[in-house]
Amino acid sequence: MEENRNFASRVIPPAEKTGRAWWFAFQGDKLLVHQETDRVSIPLLADFTELRLPVLRQHYLGHLDGGHCYTVELAGGITLPGGMTFEGLRHVYGRMDEDLFWVAGRAVQIIDWDRTHQFCGRCGIPTNLHPTDRARECPQCGLLNFPRLAPAIIVLVQRGHEMLLARARRFPTAMYSTIAGFVEPGETLEEAVVREVKEESGIAVKDVRYFGSQPWPFPHSLMVGFTAVYESGEITLGDEENIDAGWFSADHLPPLPGRISIARKLIDWFLEEQGKLP
Numbered sequence: 001m002e003e004n005r006n007f008a009s010r011v012i013p014p015a016e017k018t019g020r021a022w023w024f025a026f027q028g029d030k031l032l033v034h035q036e037t038d039r040v041s042i043p044l045l046a047d048f049t050e051l052r053l054p055v056l057r058q059h060y061l062g063h064l065d066g067g068h069c070y071t072v073e074l075a076g077g078i079t080l081p082g083g084m085t086f087e088g089l090r091h092v093y094g095r096m097d098e099d100l101f102w103v104a105g106r107a108v109q110i111i112d113w114d115r116t117h118q119f120c121g122r123c124g125i126p127t128n129l130h131p132t133d134r135a136r137e138c139p140q141c142g143l144l145n146f147p148r149l150a151p152a153i154i155v156l157v158q159r160g161h162e163m164l165l166a167r168a169r170r171f172p173t174a175m176y177s178t179i180a181g182f183v184e185p186g187e188t189l190e191e192a193v194v195r196e197v198k199e200e201s202g203i204a205v206k207d208v209r210y211f212g213s214q215p216w217p218f219p220h221s222l223m224v225g226f227t228a229v230y231e232s233g234e235i236t237l238g239d240e241e242n243i244d245a246g247w248f249s250a251d252h253l254p255p256l257p258g259r260i261s262i263a264r265k266l267i268d269w270f271l272e273e274q275g276k277l278p
C-alpha cells in the first residue's frame with residue numbers, strides 16, 4: 001500500500017497566512033471544486049473570504065508539501081461563483097490530484113465530526129473546541145470527543161487459484177468484491193476477519209495476514225485489509241448482506257470494484273500472484 005506522501009496533520013493554524021492555501025469546502029458531504037475540462041481542482045486562495053461565501057465552521061488541517069490546508073463548511077442555498085460546483089468525493093476520484101483527494105477525505109471527516117459533536121453526549125450542553133488537540137470538550141463534565149473512526153476489516157480469501165468474492169445487496173451494479181465488515185467492540189482484527197467470512201459465506205479461513213490499510217471517508221471508516229486461506233466449508237449466504245458469492249479464478253472475473261478501493265488492491269494483488277494482472 002502507498003504511504004500518504006507529504007501530508008503533515010496539524011491542529012493549530014499558522015500565526016499568519018502567507019501565500020495561498022488549499023481550501024476544502026463542503027456543503028454536507030459534497031466538495032466545492034473548480035470544474036475544468038474533464039478534471040476538477042481545489043480552490044487555492046490566500047483566504048476563503050475571497051469567495052464571499054458564508055462559512056459555518058472552519059478547521060486547519062495541516063500542510064501538504066508545505067502548502068497549508070483548511071476545511072470549511074458552507075451553508076445550504078448559496079450561489080456559487082461561476083465555474084464552481086459541489087461534487088461527491090467518490091465522483092472526483094481520478095479527476096483530481098490524488099494527494100489532494102485524500103486530504104479531502106480527511107477534511108470531510110473533520111467537518112462531519114465537528115458538526116455532530118456540538119453538544120456533550122453526557123450533559124447535553126454546548127461543547128468547545130480543545131485549544132491544542134483535535135477534540136471537542138464539555139466545559140461542565142470534561143468529556144472529550146475526538147473524530148470518530150469505525151474500523152472495518154476487508155479480506156481476500158484464497159483457495160488455490162481462486163478467490164472468494166461476493167455481490168453485496170447494497171452495490172448498485174452487478175459488481176463482486178472481497179468480504180468486508182465492521183469490527184465489533186472487544187474483538188481483534190483477526191477475529192473479525194474469521195467471523196465476517198463465516199457469517200457472510202459459511203467458509204472457515206486460516207492464515208490471516210495483514211495486507212495494508214486505507215482510510216475510507218464514506219463516512220468515517222478505516223479499512224484494514226487482510227489475506228486469508230480457505231480452510232473448510234461450502235458457500236452459504238448467511239446473512240442478508242450478499243445476494244451471491246462464489247470462487248473466481250483470474251480467467252473468469254466478474255465486474256470488479258473501482259481502483260479507489262482497497263478491495264481492488266487486494267484483488268490486483270491476487271491477480272499478480274497468479275501472473276494474471278492485466
Ligand SMILES: [Zn+2]
Pocket residue numbers: 120121122123124125138139140141142143
Ligand atoms: Zn458534559
